[in-house]
Each structure stands twice: as structure tokens, then as C-alpha cells.
Amino acid sequence: MKFSTSSGPFISLMLLGVASGAYAQYSPQKSYAGKPGTTLAQTVITPTPFNPVAPAGAPNIIYVMLDDVGWGASSAFGGLVETPVFDSLANNGLRYTNFHTTAICSPTRASLLTGRNHHSVNVPTVIDAAVNLPGHNGYMPFEKGTVAEILREDGYNTYAVGKWHVTPSPDLTPAGPFNRWPTGRGFDAFFGFMAGETDQYTPALWENTVKVEPDLQGKHLTTVLVDKAISYIAGQHSAAPDKPFFLYFTPGATHGPHQVDKSWVDKYKGKFDAGWDVYREQVLARQKALGLVPKDATLPPRNPGVKPWESLSATEKKVFSRFFEVYAGFLSHTDYEVGRLVNYLRDTRQLDNTLIVLIIGDNGASKEGGLSGHVHGINEYIDGSLFTENYDRRIKDIDSLYEKIGSPESGPNYPVGWAQAANTPFRYLKQDANSEGGTRNPLVIFYPKLIKKGGIRTQYSHVNSVTPTVLEIAGLKIPKVINGYPQDTLEGISLAYTINNENAPGRHHVQYYEIAGGRAIYKDGWKAAVSHKRGTPFSTDKWELYNLDTDFNEQHDLAADNPAKLKELQSLFDKEAWKYKVYPLLGDTTRLTPAILTRGPxxxxxxxxxxxxxxxxxxxxxxxxxxxxxxxxxxxxxxxxxxxxxxxxxxxxxxxxxxxxxxxxxxxxxxxxxxxxxxxxxxxxxxxxxxxxxxxxxxxxxxxxxxxxxxxxxxxxxxxxxxxxxxxxxxxxxxxxxxxxxxxxxxxxxxxxxxxxxxxxxxxxxxxxxxxx
CATH class of the missing domain: 2.60.120.200 (Jelly Rolls)
Structure with missing residues (x-):
């Protein structure tokens, strides 16, 4: 694989950025235990450790986080998309069925990396839309260290490969500053893309802080990312086989654009012709058989605007089936590539002492395809043309490009009917912080050294739980000071207590959610939630109330039956919102103009x-x-x-x-x-x-x-x-x-x-x- 970099003054700035962006480990000069003499012959030499050393037997740690997948997509959680590698990790590890994210990408990643709530680290929504306010500005505080910063102080090598999307937009220039790029937040090396998505064949890539213009030689981006991850591990393991590594592996899959080689699409040709209604029924049955949902679970109604499959025209059925064939191929290809990484660890005898955290999606399945789906990239969603153009004309245009859907010549995302199907058995989608459909994602923890038998865990948890869990399992310490910054406490609740006790009472009692005014509060099985339509006053919002212990997929609103419980939870949300800097809420009639966004040079x-x-x-x-x-x-x-x-x-x-x-x-x-x-x-x-x-x-x-x-x-x-x-x-x-x-x-x-x-x-x-x- 060949890479060329830009020349001239730009590259000089970038090379300076590499130096300025990386922090040193805490490694104070130690007193010398030997005894210097006037000559070497008279000197007693004692080996001196100069760098932090991990505890003996400390595991390698890998976070694998996929993008926009949906709870009911992969076969590991009952979906019809074949993911044999994820199945194997889940069958030999633990499936967590009550795990939650923030409902959208940047906040989930910020929470995962820091073990804290997303407003607490100033990432309220996608980093591109950060607003110049406390809790909202996009600048993750150094007092709230990342897992990479912690692990590096514990003697780990640290690598980030794939999607980042938590560097503030003003800092994404050749002038930096680079202290909030991956190499400034604890990673020894980074290879990937900085934005929320990128083309899978013409990606915008950086290595450390240097922009590279890749010649992928026909390879898919996920393949290239796995190649890079393996190369990092190979170099580290060759030089220091007893030193553990941390890999943060976050491919762009399955965020749009859904692009993958045709052979993977052909694998699913005709498999989804029965449509999204049948898909949901079949997946729910599979989820019951796997023990992932209650035996008496039923499907919620279709999301607003989603038509019954049988009411669609022949052309709609044709193109919509194609969209999901491409998506399924994309997800299966991702599973295969993760398998190459797992197999490499097995072949090099590292797998048994590797703790893998697999998060199948950073939020619910994506609504960014609208009712029709799209083929010309995410800007159809961003500029609103997806919602304002004539629907029949859009379907005709998509049909004319049928053979190109999924190829490098297209930028597809499926329609929301398939998004709800991928989210089976939940209602609503990515960005809907009020809903389980927006926030519930599959979690798998795999660690052969500790977990000897597969199982299911149902304790409530949140993405802020992952880093505390990993640190506790690995027996690692959180430094009181990192790079000169005194560290605040973690806010997530470790799940280590569940590893050997499936019936352990849950410890994560309270959790708030908020994205663009949509919000919810969870407490001990109860959940109050409100969907907010952007551009409308908050005074018109209508709160709902659910008992998730008896109604896990939110079909029975109890607000009218139990107003006292609703009022209690509303007050709790208010308390948590002030505590974690959720206020002021954004998304009402006040327009987010460029003037109030965080702005760069x-x-x-x-x-x-x-x-x-x-x-x-x-x-x-x-x-x-x-x-x-x-x-x-x-x-x-x-x-x-x-x-x-x-x-x-x-x-x-x-x-x-x-x-x-x-x-x-x-x-x-x-x-x-x-x-x-x-x-x-x-x-x-x-x-x-x-x-x-x-x-x-x-x-x-x-x-x-x-x-x-x-x-x-x-x-x-x-x-x-x-x-x-x-x-x-x-x-x-x-x-x-x-x-x-x-x-x-x-x-x-x-x-x-x-x-x-x-x-x-x-x-x-x-x-x-x-x-x-």
C-alpha cells in the first residue's frame, strides 16, 4: 500500500504538529540503585527501569465499536445478517442485553473513551455542532482522562484505528492545536478519519496528525484499517512481547455510505425480498430463541411514515431490498475483517490474554436515509433535500442507479423502514435519545482467561460503564494526575461484578440521556422520556413514562396512570441536568447559527x-x-x-x-x-x-x-x-x-x-x- 503526503509548508506544519500533539508518560528520574566508581571496573551496574511497566499478566485490551448498526441486525443478537465472528465472540463471552449508548456517535465515543457522561466532557452532540457553552463546547477536559491516557501510564502501548470524531472542529486545521487529536489524548499512534463518516474507497485519512492521500489499490477501507491495526500489534509484539497493548478499533461500518465489494452484496441477493415487516417478525423469534428478550415480547408499531411492506410498489420493493442487501454485505464484510484481527491474535498466541469489548453500534440504526433512502451521500440528509424533493421522483432516480448502489460510484443509506427492522425489537432510531431504539446496543465482553463459558447478562448499563469495567477486570490503577492534570473521578459503574454472577443485583441506578432536546431519565427500571421536535418550543413537549422491567421496548405509556412517578423522574432529570451541564437545552426555536458554534481560525x-x-x-x-x-x-x-x-x-x-x-x-x-x-x-x-x-x-x-x-x-x-x-x-x-x-x-x-x-x-x-x- 502506497501513501504520499502533501509537500511544502503544509507538511512542515504537520510534522511540527506530530511533536506538539504527543504527551510523555509520567516517568520521573529514579535514584540509581548501583554504585558508580571512578572506572567501569570499579562500578556496580544495576538495571534501571525508565518507563512504566504493566502488572505481570495484564491483558491486551481491544475496544471494537461499530457504527449505526442497530440491535437486531447482526446474527449475534438474532438478526438475519450473518456475523459468525461476532457470534463466536458472544458464544464464548458474555452478551449484555441491557446496555445503552447516548443515541449519537460523538457523545457515545467521548463517554466510552473517558468513562464519564457526555455533557460532563463537553460533547453534547456530533462534535461538528458543538456550541460555545460549558458542557457543549466539544473540548474534552484533560482533567477527565481517556482510557488511553490511563493505560499508557499503566505501561501499555496504545493505538487508535478508524473513526475518531471527538476532536473539536476548530482544531482540525494544519495549525492544530493537536493536543485533542488522538495522539494528544493518550494514543501512541493513530490511523483513521476524523469526521463522522468517510467514503469507503476514497477516504479522508490521517496518520497521527499528518494528512495522507491513500492509494488503497482497490481495497476497502475496513480492510486497510485491519491491516494497519495488525501492523501496529506486530511491531509492538516483536519488540516487547511481554508488554500489553490497547487497541481502539472503530471502523466506519455500518455508517453511510454503505459501500462494499459486489461479492458481499451478491451473498444476500433476494434474501430480504419479503420486506421489513417479515424481517422484524423473524428476528424477534430468533431473539426469543436465543434468550435475549422476554418470551412474551411483541413488536411495537411501525415508526411514523413507515409503510407496510405489502403496500409498496414493485419498484419500491426492488430498490429497498437492494439497499438492505448492500447494508447486510457491508456488515458481514466488517465481521470478516474483525475476524482477521482475532485470527491474527490467535495465531500469535495472544488471544487467550486479550480482553475484547465488542459494541455493535454507537447508537441505534440510522434515520439519515429518510423514507426513500438515498444514493448521493449524506448531504441529501444535511441539506434537507431528502425530505423536500418529490418522493416518486426520488424513487425513480434511485431505480436508475440500481446496479451502482453499494459501489464506489454511490453514497447509499437505506430507508427508515429498514432502520427500524435493524433495530428490532425497538421503536425509534439513532438521535432519539428518549428511546431504547436510539440508545440500546449490543455489548459483548470476551476474555478467555476469565470468562470460561458464554452467557447473558441483563443488568442495566451504559457506555460510560465500559472503561471502569475494563480497568477493574485488568486490575489497573487510575493515576491521580495525568500530564500534570489532577483527575476527576469516573462516572460510569463498572460491570465487573456481573462477570461471575448473572443474578447480581444491578448497580447502575440512575442515568440521564439528552440529544438536541430529546431527553430521558432512567431510575431502577423506570424511565421518563420526551421526544422533542427540533425548532419547536420545549413547552409543547409531552413526557412519557415506562416501566422497563415489565415493558422493555416501551409500548405502554404510564404517564397518565402514575403522574407522581413521572413528576419524581422529571425532578431527577432536572437535578442530573444541572449536575452534568446538560442545560441549556438546545433544539428549540433558537437557531444554531455559526456565530454561536465553537469557531476556529x-x-x-x-x-x-x-x-x-x-x-x-x-x-x-x-x-x-x-x-x-x-x-x-x-x-x-x-x-x-x-x-x-x-x-x-x-x-x-x-x-x-x-x-x-x-x-x-x-x-x-x-x-x-x-x-x-x-x-x-x-x-x-x-x-x-x-x-x-x-x-x-x-x-x-x-x-x-x-x-x-x-x-x-x-x-x-x-x-x-x-x-x-x-x-x-x-x-x-x-x-x-x-x-x-x-x-x-x-x-x-x-x-x-x-x-x-x-x-x-x-x-x-x-x-x-x-x-x-
Whole structure:
């Protein structure tokens, strides 16, 4: 596998970042036990340990966390998607059926890494939407150390491979700071992606803090991640076979885009033609047979908007079945790749003393496919086109791309009917912090040295429990001070008490949940919850009450029957919310404008100068371009009429914007979820020095199709093209791929060129101007 890095000033900054981002272990100078003499012959030499040493026999520790899977997807928890490796880990370990996450990715990861509640470590929702308030700003405090920071002080090597998504957006620039990147939070090495998702064939990857442009040579990203994890372990085990390691392995699967080699999709051809209603019935029966749910369990109603499968048209059934075939192939492929890692540990005789924590999903199955599903990437969800475009037209468009669904040419996510099926037997989905469907996920603990027989555990637990559990099982100490920061106590409740006692009374008595105003409070089997519609006042919210001991999948609202219990739990939520900095609640009629988000050096000033070599800066970390007026000025020198290439681009083949030179003309292209609009100069570019300018004047608009101002091209100060734009054109917020200067790294925004389409003239710099700042 080949990797190339960007050159020039950018790489120098990044290399400096590697040094500044890594903290040293606590390793004070020790007194010398030997006796120096005037000569070596007269000296008594005694070996001196200079670094922390793990306790004898300390286990290797692996966290495997998947993404957006759903409780009823994998065969390990009764699903119809074959996951033999997960089955084996579960059959030889412990299945936890009452384990919970936060309902969305960044908060779950922050809680897992720190053993604390997500607001307590300032990660209230996806890190990209952090707000500049205590409990909400996205900056995990150093006083609340990560499991990697703890384990490194206990003598472990520490590696993070895969999805990260807990570094604040303002810090995701070539200037850092890098202290909240993985290598700044206790990991010796990191290889993976920083955002919530990435393309599985054209990923945006970093190694430590250096941006790498990977040549995957046709490999799938999950395969590459497992290769990297094995290489880290191989090097460590060769150099220090008695030293334990910690691996945080978090592939992008099965978050969108659902992409996998066709052979894995073909494995499931026709397997789901009976639809999501039959799937739910079959999975519930399997879950009962495995002893995972009560024998008298029933299915809740379909989620709002989900149609009975039999009411769908032939075309809907065809494309919807394809979506789930692709998803199933993606999940099975992930299981296979995790199996390669497990087999490597077995082959190198490390598996028996390896504690594996397998979390099959960081939240419930995803609602980001809407009612129809999508094929052009997550921006269809982000910009709202998924919900505003004509449904029948969307189905027709998806059908026209049927053969490409799941391939590198598509960016799919399934419709919410399949999301609920993957969540069997629960109702509601990812982001729904009020529901078991949003927060209940499969947990497996596998440790052959300690767990000799498979079993099921039903004690209530939360993702903040995992790190305390692991530390207790491994017999490791939490330092009072890490890197000079006095440490706060962990907030999760260890599950170690359940390992050898399936009937042990539960110890996790109280737990709050909150994402974007949706919220819940659990206490000893009772749960009060409220679903909140974003953009509406909290005063209209209606609380519900459930007894999970008798109604585990929330079908019987007891609020009217037991108002005293509801009031008690509402008061408890209020207490917990103040304690953990949940307040103020977000998601009402107050709009989250860019002005109140945590902002970085590039999106908070009126003018930003960018130089060639800067590449793949995430859109929330780069100068903000969406739904506002801005100017791009390119200071260039053209020596040949054939000079061409990209001046500035952001995004990729599914969504983005690009400003470039081609065939002597100046061009700008918008890619709105695969729909392309362009503007071309009416005259040729001159040779010599020039200022090439793009200007967008935005007029606020309501619908994506509404007129929203104009865009213009200038050569020096002469206007050479202009057109009216829509709101869709002005919604420039691509997620998977970032901003590049002098190239279009990754996939091409426009089919008019092939990436990277480096600019062949001389580009001195780009200036982005925001007139309103």
C-alpha cells in the first residue's frame, strides 16, 4: 500500500504538529540503585527501569465499536445478517442485553473513551455542532482522562484505528492545536478519519496528525484499517512481547455510505425480498430463541411514515431490498475483517490474554436515509433535500442507479423502514435519545482467561460503564494526575461484578440521556422520556413514562396512570441536568447559527489567505461557505494558454463546489447531490499575472429550489460571467471530503476533470473574503 503526503509548508506544519500533539508518560528520574566508581571496573551496574511497566499478566485490551448498526441486525443478537465472528465472540463471552449508548456517535465515543457522561466532557452532540457553552463546547477536559491516557501510564502501548470524531472542529486545521487529536489524548499512534463518516474507497485519512492521500489499490477501507491495526500489534509484539497493548478499533461500518465489494452484496441477493415487516417478525423469534428478550415480547408499531411492506410498489420493493442487501454485505464484510484481527491474535498466541469489548453500534440504526433512502451521500440528509424533493421522483432516480448502489460510484443509506427492522425489537432510531431504539446496543465482553463459558447478562448499563469495567477486570490503577492534570473521578459503574454472577443485583441506578432536546431519565427500571421536535418550543413537549422491567421496548405509556412517578423522574432529570451541564437545552426555536458554534481560525475572520498544499480541511474547520455571501480571489500567473487545473475545491463526487481553469476559461461548478450546475467565463484568460475572482452574493431563501442571489466570475476586475443561483447552489457544506487549494484531492467534484487535477500555472495564494464579518 502506497501513501504520499502533501509537500511544502503544509507538511512542515504537520510534522511540527506530530511533536506538539504527543504527551510523555509520567516517568520521573529514579535514584540509581548501583554504585558508580571512578572506572567501569570499579562500578556496580544495576538495571534501571525508565518507563512504566504493566502488572505481570495484564491483558491486551481491544475496544471494537461499530457504527449505526442497530440491535437486531447482526446474527449475534438474532438478526438475519450473518456475523459468525461476532457470534463466536458472544458464544464464548458474555452478551449484555441491557446496555445503552447516548443515541449519537460523538457523545457515545467521548463517554466510552473517558468513562464519564457526555455533557460532563463537553460533547453534547456530533462534535461538528458543538456550541460555545460549558458542557457543549466539544473540548474534552484533560482533567477527565481517556482510557488511553490511563493505560499508557499503566505501561501499555496504545493505538487508535478508524473513526475518531471527538476532536473539536476548530482544531482540525494544519495549525492544530493537536493536543485533542488522538495522539494528544493518550494514543501512541493513530490511523483513521476524523469526521463522522468517510467514503469507503476514497477516504479522508490521517496518520497521527499528518494528512495522507491513500492509494488503497482497490481495497476497502475496513480492510486497510485491519491491516494497519495488525501492523501496529506486530511491531509492538516483536519488540516487547511481554508488554500489553490497547487497541481502539472503530471502523466506519455500518455508517453511510454503505459501500462494499459486489461479492458481499451478491451473498444476500433476494434474501430480504419479503420486506421489513417479515424481517422484524423473524428476528424477534430468533431473539426469543436465543434468550435475549422476554418470551412474551411483541413488536411495537411501525415508526411514523413507515409503510407496510405489502403496500409498496414493485419498484419500491426492488430498490429497498437492494439497499438492505448492500447494508447486510457491508456488515458481514466488517465481521470478516474483525475476524482477521482475532485470527491474527490467535495465531500469535495472544488471544487467550486479550480482553475484547465488542459494541455493535454507537447508537441505534440510522434515520439519515429518510423514507426513500438515498444514493448521493449524506448531504441529501444535511441539506434537507431528502425530505423536500418529490418522493416518486426520488424513487425513480434511485431505480436508475440500481446496479451502482453499494459501489464506489454511490453514497447509499437505506430507508427508515429498514432502520427500524435493524433495530428490532425497538421503536425509534439513532438521535432519539428518549428511546431504547436510539440508545440500546449490543455489548459483548470476551476474555478467555476469565470468562470460561458464554452467557447473558441483563443488568442495566451504559457506555460510560465500559472503561471502569475494563480497568477493574485488568486490575489497573487510575493515576491521580495525568500530564500534570489532577483527575476527576469516573462516572460510569463498572460491570465487573456481573462477570461471575448473572443474578447480581444491578448497580447502575440512575442515568440521564439528552440529544438536541430529546431527553430521558432512567431510575431502577423506570424511565421518563420526551421526544422533542427540533425548532419547536420545549413547552409543547409531552413526557412519557415506562416501566422497563415489565415493558422493555416501551409500548405502554404510564404517564397518565402514575403522574407522581413521572413528576419524581422529571425532578431527577432536572437535578442530573444541572449536575452534568446538560442545560441549556438546545433544539428549540433558537437557531444554531455559526456565530454561536465553537469557531476556529479559518471561519472566524473576514479574510483568510490559503496557500497551495493545504488539503482536505473539513468544511466546518475551513472558511464557512454555506448560505452566505463570499468572494474567492486566486492570485495566479499563467505562462501558457494550456495552463489548467483546480484553484479551490471543497467536497467530492456527491456534493461540493469547485473553482478551476480549463481550456483557457475560468469555471465554477456546483455539485448538489449529483446534480451539476456550472458557470463559464465568456472570454479567454490572459497570459501573465492575474487575479481570478469568484463572487457569490447570497439572498436568503426558504426552499432549496428558490432563487438565492447571484454568482459571478471576474478576470482581474472585469466581470466575465454571471447567473442566478438557487439556495441549493448556495448550500456549500460537503461532509465527506474537505477543502483543497490548487487541486481536488480525493474524488472529483466535477466530471469535467479527473482528480487531483493540479493547477499547472503558478498559484501564489487564494484569499477567501466574507464581506459581512
Amino acid at each position: 479559518l471561519d472566524s475572520r473576514a479574510s483568510a489567505i490559503l496557500y497551495p498544499g493545504i488539503t482536505q480541511v473539513p468544511s466546518r474547520s475551513a472558511p464557512f461557505l454555506s448560505e452566505q455571501s463570499f468572494i474567492i480571489k486566486a492570485d495566479v500567473e499563467l505562462s501558457d494558454a494550456k495552463n489548467e487545473g483546480v484553484l479551490l475545491s471543497t467536497g467530492g463526487r456527491f456534493s461540493g463546489f469547485t473553482f478551476f481553469v480549463q481550456q483557457g476559461k475560468l469555471k465554477a461548478v456546483h455539485n448538489n447531490n449529483g446534480r451539476l450546475t456550472d458557470l463559464t467565463s465568456g472570454k479567454d484568460l490572459p497570459l501573465g499575472k492575474a487575479i481570478l475572482r469568484y463572487e457569490l452574493k447570497y439572498t436568503p431563501a426558504s426552499q432549496l429550489t428558490d432563487p438565492a442571489g447571484t454568482e459571478s466570475l471576474y478576470i482581474n476586475d472585469e466581470k466575465v460571467a454571471e447567473r442566478t443561483i438557487s439556495k441549493a447552489d448556495a448550500t456549500i457544506s460537503p461532509y465527506d471530503e474537505g477543502l483543497d487549494v490548487g487541486r481536488d484531492q480525493g474524488s472529483a467534484v466535477s466530471p469535467l476533470y479527473k482528480s487531483p487535477y493540479n493547477f499547472t500555472g503558478k498559484l501564489n495564494h487564494i484569499e477567501i473574503i466574507h464581506p459581512s464579518l
